[in-house]
Amino acid sequence: xxxxxxxxxxxxxxxxxxxxxxxxxxxxxxxxxxxxxxxxxxxxxxxxxxxxxxxxxxxxxxxxxxxxxxxxxxxxxxxxxxxxxxxxxxxxxxxxxxxxxxxxxxxxxxxxxxxxxxxxxxxxxxxxxxxxxxxxxxxxxxxxxxxxxxxxxxxxxxxxxx
Amino acid sequence: xxxxxxxxxxxxxxxxxxxxxxxxxxxxxxxxxxxxxxxxxxxxxxxxxxxxxxxxxxxxxxxxxxxxxxxxxxxxxxxxxxxxxxxxxxxxxxxxxxxxxxxxxxxxxxxxxxxxxxxxxxxxxxxxxxxxxxxxxxxxxxxxxxxxxxxxxxxxxxxxxxxxxxxxxxxxxxxxxxxxxxxxxxxxxxxxxxxxxxxxxxxxxxxxxxxxxxxxxxxxxxxxxxxxxxxxxxxxxxxxxxxxxxxxxxxxxxxxxxxxxxxxxxxxxxxxxxxxxxxxxxxxxxxxxxxxxxxxxxxxxxxxxxxxxxxxxxxxxxxxxxxxxxxxxxxxxxxxxxx
Numbered sequence: 001x002x003x004x005x006x007x008x009x010x011x012x013x014x015x016x017x018x019x020x021x022x023x024x025x026x027x028x029x030x031x032x033x034x035x036x037x038x039x040x041x042x043x044x045x046x047x048x049x050x051x052x053x054x055x056x057x058x059x060x061x062x063x064x065x066x067x068x069x070x071x072x073x074x075x076x077x078x079x080x081x082x083x084x085x086x087x088x089x090x091x092x093x094x095x096x097x098x099x100x101x102x103x104x105x106x107x108x109x110x111x112x113x114x115x116x117x118x119x120x121x122x123x124x125x126x127x128x129x130x131x132x133x134x135x136x137x138x139x140x141x142x143x144x145x146x147x148x149x150x151x152x153x154x155x156x157x158x159x160x161x162x
Numbered sequence: 163x164x165x166x167x168x169x170x171x172x173x174x175x176x177x178x179x180x181x182x183x184x185x186x187x188x189x190x191x192x193x194x195x196x197x198x199x200x201x202x203x204x205x206x207x208x209x210x211x212x213x214x215x216x217x218x219x220x221x222x223x224x225x226x227x228x229x230x231x232x233x234x235x236x237x238x239x240x241x242x243x244x245x246x247x248x249x250x251x252x253x254x255x256x257x258x259x260x261x262x263x264x265x266x267x268x269x270x271x272x273x274x275x276x277x278x279x280x281x282x283x284x285x286x287x288x289x290x291x292x293x294x295x296x297x298x299x300x301x302x303x304x305x306x307x308x309x310x311x312x313x314x315x316x317x318x319x320x321x322x323x324x325x326x327x328x329x330x331x332x333x334x335x336x337x338x339x340x341x342x343x344x345x346x347x348x349x350x351x352x353x354x355x356x357x358x359x360x361x362x363x364x365x366x367x368x369x370x371x372x373x374x375x376x377x378x379x380x381x382x383x384x385x386x387x388x389x390x391x392x393x394x395x396x397x398x399x400x401x402x403x404x405x406x407x408x409x410x411x412x413x414x415x416x417x418x419x420x421x422x423x424x425x426x427x428x429x430x431x432x433x434x435x436x437x438x439x440x441x442x443x444x445x446x447x448x449x450x451x452x453x454x455x456x457x458x459x460x461x462x463x464x465x466x467x468x469x470x471x472x473x474x475x476x477x478x479x480x481x482x483x484x485x486x487x488x489x490x491x492x493x494x495x496x497x498x499x500x501x
Binding site: 019022023024025026029032033036044045046047048049050051054055058060074076077 | 396398399400401402403405406407473474475476477
């Protein structure tokens, strides 16, 4: 069974690799685009994956941060993230994993209760951000309005390697 | 002129938006160019309508003239009605008669008038051998209600007729009978297909939506498309599941094709099936009777939305055949029972 381990490869010189995992490709693409526009201390690369495990026959750099994206409007996306979490080694959760719950602004469309994701993040001891990537103005938990740029900024600063 | 008729003409003209007024009046062709020139089209709508109604009174407009205007308005605003589809059939042994439009019209009117003394029937020919029929229903003792008419669009070279959903449902069997007999068919059946978009219903029923030709080289255009995607993408973004993405694109294209989908607003599934559950001892699973449940999918453009589901990552590809069979089967109402 292929499991992602944080330290099984040598780190690249002055590079950082972020892996975004989520079912909705368009949202991941949008988030990746705005992350790359941000200033980053190292050279940033973003990998987009629908789910884990990743295809095994590919030569890829060491992954420094995994962000699991859950769309609160879709139980399907939550189930996908829950399945993917099984393929991540426990040591990854020492500061190299984050959860992003999008669609938080439109309460009427949410089919996943906020507490479900809060509990999930708590179980895995990892930070959780609420946002709405599909709307121009997004909210990060308790912080007022931020755009997708703000979300990416928060993610980049919060990750322990970038 | 009859007061009720004047009122009806006034209300019909009032419905017409100012931007379309000239076009519709010209299509109606009841008021002459000279008469229209005497009217000031830049005044307020209420005054314009009053002037036009006066002209109609001068020219002694009849109920049929007014009905024709109503048909033209509806032709321009067909999306305001919800259309049902009826399919007629002949007996296997029947002769294939040449269709005579005039005979159809007179036969149709006769059948309706024989059953209901008071009924207003108007016809307007359209392209593709189609005829728009407007029927205002009355009873033996009451004059026809011009404000609740039913419209039928019959394509004479086909066994299909489209009718606007009518509030007065009791007259539908009579309408069906009149259509069947006048067009020399034997039986009429209502299809499980309904939408506001008459042109889309036509495309589905006449199988005109599928305009691409099947070729064996269907993989080549797909490769070109993925190459296009690469050029626009930042090289610092890597898609891990590219193979899966391509598979989803391919399956979606095979199911839905490259052409624009006909427009429907909903699909409705009536389930009468036994409840299936993974848990043992579930109360619902023990029921002997089937569970009744109604599922409705709504969208401004349902088929395009379904087509976008798998590529957007909201559903697995291939989609359930219950969803993808809609244009092929010409149905958007389904009844599902246990086999």
